Amino acid sequence: MLFIFINVYYCFSSAAGDRLGPKIPEAVGMLCGCVYLICMFLFIPARFGQDFIVNKDNFPHQELVEYITALLAVTCIILLGFADDVLDIPWRVKLLLPAIAALPILLVYYATYDITYVIVPKPLRSFLGQSVDLGWLYYVYMGMVVVFSTNAINILAGINGLECGQSFVIAASVLAYNCLEIYMGDAPSHAHIFSIHLLLPFLMTTAALLRFNWY
Numbered sequence: 061m062l063f064i065f066i067n068v069y070y071c072f073s074s075a076a077g078d079r080l081g082p083k084i085p086e087a088v089g090m091l092c093g094c095v096y097l098i099c100m101f102l103f104i105p106a107r108f109g110q111d112f113i114v115n116k117d118n119f120p121h122q123e124l125v126e127y128i129t130a131l132l133a134v135t136c137i138i139l140l141g142f143a144d145d146v147l148d149i150p151w152r153v154k155l156l157l158p159a160i161a162a163l164p165i166l167l168v169y170y171a172t173y174d175i176t177y178v179i180v181p182k183p184l185r186s187f188l189g190q191s192v193d194l195g196w197l198y199y200v201y202m203g204m205v206v207v208f209s210t211n212a213i214n215i216l217a218g219i220n221g222l223e224c225g226q227s228f229v230i231a232a233s234v235l236a237y238n239c240l241e242i243y244m245g246d247a248p249s250h251a252h253i254f255s256i257h258l259l260l261p262f263l264m265t266t267a268a269l270l271r272f273n274w275y
Contacts, residue, residue, distance in 0.1 A: 088272050092265040093138040099261040100131055122172055129168045130258060136161030137210060155207055162206040166199050221274035228266045235259045
């Protein structure tokens with residue numbers, strides 16, 4: 061509740077730079093982010109506890125590393141959001157920091173999978189083939205995706221319910237896709253289950269944020 065008591069708000073009005081408009085509880089997102097991290101940390105024993113007790117010799121270390129790395133990246137993004145609310149970070153800095161936050165994920169991906177090819181859309185397969193190996197450009201591309209995703213959401217901060225509203229819709233769509241893929245059984249379920257583990261607490265905390273952000 062600290063962020064509410066110290067009045068860390070984004071005051072939206074039609075005049076650029078005018079902070080005399082109505083107070084909008086934008087910084088409540090920090091509370092939801094912290095609750096999300098707490099839920100994910102508490103989920104670690106539930107997810108890996110049985111493997112550690114029963115299957116200690118074949119413990120899924122790679123899955124645990126992926127899980128912790130994802131939480132580290134989320135923590136970095138939440139820290140960026142806190143700094144943005146308090147310090148009013150310039151846009152040129154906002155473009156760089158998400159890429160830095162994505163470094164742990166990219167490094168773990170490089171050490172575990174290092175698959176850098178992408179599937180070519182069907183209309184272009186006669187020219188480029190089934191897939192194209194991007195090499196190191198794949199990691200540049202993924203870093204740019206993180207920068208785009210975070211700023212595409214953050215740029216809508218202060219608009220009535222739109223920031224967390226689109227986050228909720230996107231997360232619900234991805235969750236539905238994961239469930240459909242698991243049901244159809246056309247692809248390995250590990251990645252989809254991992255995605256569901258991350259999305260369910262996110263959906264719940266985002267729904268709570270939407271309740272306050274929809275003014």
